Amino acid sequence: MVCVAVADSRACHKVAVVEPDVGDVSRAVEIREGVQMAGTCDGPSDWVHRGCRCSKNNSFFCENTGLRALPSTIPQNVTNLDISGNHFSKLQKSDFPLMPQLTILVLSSSEVISLGEDVFGNLPMLKNVYLQGNRIQHIAADTFVSSKNLRNLHLSHNPIGSVAAEAFRGLTALETLWLDGNNIETLRPRAFSPLSRLQVLNLAYNKLSDLTGAFTALGSLRTLDLEGNRLDVIPDDTFWPLTSIESLNLRNNVFRTSSSALFAPLHNITHIYFSDFSLCSSALHVRVCEPRGDGISSLAHLLDSxxxxxxxxxxxxxxxxxxxxxxxxxxxxxxxxxxxxxxxxxxxxxxxxxxxxxxxxxxxxxxxxxxxxxxxxxxxxxxxxxxxxxxxxxxxxxxxxxxxxxxxxxxxxxxxxxxxxxxxxxxxxxxxxxxxxxxxxxxxxxxxxxxxxGEEFYGSNGVCLPLHIHDPDSKGE
Known part of the structure; x- marks a missing residue:
């Protein structure tokens, strides 16, 4: 029995096959065509791959099913595809059949090691990609060159150590980019320059120590997270291109002093976050600066209580x-x-x-x-x-x-x-x-x-007591 489309019906009908020796491949193709023409699917979809299932809104879920390659029987009219928790190693453009309506692709925790050139070229309407928790080590040039509709790209918690200069070329519509929890040590100048519409950039918990020229052309960026890096000295002109920035997170970095010139050009910033509240003295024009105190002093008073x-x-x-x-x-x-x-x-x-x-x-x-x-x-x-x-x-x-x-x-x-x-x-x-x-x-x-x-042995806090409880790794400890 196979599923074929009936012109005046919204569902597939099973009919007897005249030739009983039709192979599994032919049967799968006919089933796939029947689903596409009917436009509905709800329930188990073992005909795609054992353990897969689909829903009425053209969403397919094949997570944790042992996949090593994308099944060719997935209908072309699928809009959401979740194939996380599987075993893909190297993803190439040829691994994805043409799916012109796909907007969401979930590939998290799938042991992906590398992404080929123009890897999502067959997915022209793709808007959201989730690649967190894989084993990607490098983002090569032109990896996303044809993904002009991509809005959200999640690359968190990979061992990414380097990003090519033209890695994000083509992502002209990208709005959020998550690169937190990687091993990135340096960013090439103008690395994010193709991302003219980027609004959220998360670089938390990497190994960044130098940001020279990294944020050029990011005039639309509103949120920047740099928590947990190795920033010890930040040049005054580092954030000047970020004319629209509203929130900046600099917690858990090495630097203990900063210049007011570093944040002075950021006229739209409303929230800034440090590890030491005393750094708020360099951003007096920011409405919300955290932390608001150290337990003894606050932004307003030497003795807060x-x-x-x-x-x-x-x-x-x-x-x-x-x-x-x-x-x-x-x-x-x-x-x-x-x-x-x-x-x-x-x-x-x-x-x-x-x-x-x-x-x-x-x-x-x-x-x-x-x-x-x-x-x-x-x-x-x-x-x-x-x-x-x-x-x-x-x-x-x-x-x-x-x-x-x-x-x-x-x-x-x-x-x-x-x-x-x-x-x-x-x-x-x-x-x-x-x-x-x-x-x-x-x-x-x-x-x-x-x-x-250190120069602040007695000046580590506002009451001038040598109680180094907030920075136990400082000099002289």
Whole structure:
């Protein structure tokens, strides 16, 4: 039995074959012609390939069916074709029969290694191609030269390492291009110049370190994703051709500084994304810049939390007044235990320094209120920030070391009470001199060795504390 078309009917009818020895190939051809003339298909389509199925809107699904070549029995009037999860290696133009109505082709996760020249030349109406999750390593010149109606091209998560200069020639209607999750290290100048209508370009998680001339002629581009690359220096003119850009993602790259000239010509940009919120200082005209803070500071305030602001002022006031009273009282009044009193004076001095540091931070928070991001770059690289960080380090280290000396002294007094005379005032002076020398040296070394510790050891955050929790791989760590 075979399926033939009836002129006055919208369905195929099975009729007996006069010659019973007709081969499988002839039978498949007749079936295919019957489906094309009838214009309907719904259900299993084993006559195309075992496991395939079709739907009423001329869509064929042959995913994960073990295909190694495209079946010749697929009707020419198919509009959507899903052959993902199969075993194609090299795709050539000749592998695709003429399918003039095909608009969507899904070839994801199909072990495709290479794409031949003009690979989709027999699919003139093709608009969407999905090739993600394959093993494509190179995009050669003129691969898509006849695909003038292609709108969306997905090449994500392939080991693509290089793209030829004329790889995208012919894609004059392309609007979205996904190349994320590949191994692309360099982009040839004007590599995307044929894509005059491109609006979305995803290059996230590649190995790009140089973007010189890559975005020439992309005046229609609106969204550019460069997250997770190796960009350490971005020349000021890199994004200037992107006159229509609205969203730019630069998260998880190496660079830690940028110039305002880099983004100044981008008048239409509304969203920009960095890993470090301090980089927003170079894009002040952008409406939305993320991240909006680092947990302590925000785009508007040095101390973002109201509770934190109040706490800093209270602790600073208590630390300064309380420790000043201790110092004055211990200096004016005579103590029976001069050694212990001397240790307490040193502890009070160390804590007083912390109070001074807190007053410096609190006063700058008031000065920068409402527009901190405009001052962030200069503040964190200023002498004032370095001195503030130095004072906080000296205070915390001297306080800990002094408490250690006091603890040892109290332990000796209790365990060896009869050897009290050995603990002379001169010995206490020597101990505290060593404490202060070691503390000052430890706090000053990062400022004396910027080549090793980096120029922002104390300026890694707005409060000038050497807490490198946001960038654990920075210098000196």
């Amino acid at each position: 109201v509770v934190l602001r109040v706490a800093v002022w209270v602790v600073a006031l208590v630390a300064c007044l309380g420790n000043l009273l201790v110092l004055v009282g211990r200096l004016v009044l005579r103590e029976p235990n001069a050694v212990h009193s001397f240790y307490i004076k040193n502890l009070a001095l160390a804590d007083l320094i912390m109070g001074v540091y807190l007053f410096v931070i609190a006063s700058h928070d008031v000065a920068f209120r409402g527009e901190y991001i405009r001052h962030d770059y200069r503040w964190r690289r200023s002498v004032g920030c370095s001195v503030s960080g130095f004072l906080s380090t000296v205070s915390s280290e001297a306080s800990v070391f002094t408490l250690t000396v006091i603890t040892v002294d109290r332990f000796a007094s209790i365990v060896y009470p009869l050897s009290l005379k050995r603990r002379t005032f001169r010995f206490a002076w020597i101990c505290m001199l060593c404490v202060w020398l070691v503390t000052l040296l430890l706090a000053a070394v990062p400022m004396m060795r910027p080549d090793y510790y």
